[in-house]
Amino acid sequence: MSSSKRRVLIAGAGGASLGTETLKALAMTGRYEAVVADVSPMAYGLYQPQAAAGHVLRVESYMDDLIACCQREGVGLLVPGAEATLKLINGARQRLLEAGITPVLNRSEVIQACSDKSITFDVLKKLGIPVPQTRVLTCAEDLDDFPVPCIIKPATETGGSALVSAASTRTEALMYAQWIWTAGLKAIAQEYLPHSDGEFTVGVLRFGSWTGSIAMKREFPCKLSYLLKNEKFLISSGYSQGLIDVFPEVCAQAERIAVALDSQGPLNIQGRFVNGMFYPFEINPRFSATTYLRAMAGFTEIEIFLNHLAGEDSPPKPQIKPGYYLRSLAEMYVPADRIKNAL
Structure with missing residues (x-):
């Protein structure tokens, strides 16, 4: 381990996931060294060359194993690499802090509000944010x-x-x-919101008085980026790619949403631009699997937030490099004798 680098553990790193993209973004910084943990010995991130170490944790004793792994590896910062681990880490926030481990999370209230969409859009509507009509379904009527x-x-x-x-x-x-x-x-x-004026994925990082955001106008050149694409509908997948540029109206509305929710950390907002207004249809209170593409564009959101948690001064707003940011899947060969076992 390099003594000049801060150690981070990424909990959850399946292939092409939030965890694996976070790992690549951290490797770009040169300041952070990332350990990876997952419950599956086949998790892609365990074997990525950017990982300082990879560990398999037991499902039945996950939090005990995770804390022990952090302490053994000298890790003081814990980043969720999947929605499941986000919930577990948020639920164990106080226990982690008592163990000397800082969870890299938004406020618990924001996580709670955004983890159930029936709550999210009701909250936003009450806060005066335009949202698509949304209804909980309990029966056919x-x-x-x-x-x-x-x-x-x-x-x-x-x-x-x-x-x-x-x-x-x-x-x-x-x-x-x-x-x-x-x-x-x-x-x-x-x-259903029409996509003719563009679908966007927006990252908003906010803490204290500092707020920064970055928007990608999504492109759908291949099956990787959409679940359904026909004359009537377009439903995007979890794999964003497209044009990162200055989209002031989209970013301004995304930042209003972050302020309305009093977000204190990462927020990922997906929405469509309709009749001059950005309407969110999905909000996740975490970093996005697009975080590496954003880092490539100059918006190093995870490094900025980790530096803030370490007590460093807030940086100037990042200058992004406009252009098209594309992605694919990567392959890896792992010999059978290198597959990791649970701790």
């Missing part, structure tokens, strides 16, 4: 007067757009809602 076409999706656990469907009719909408109910999840219906 809840769809009777809801406008179609619409989007049906779970209120929680929609990373990568899981179980998100587009419905042309109420019959289709009910069928998709029943899939979600069968999975034991809460379903919501959301107004």
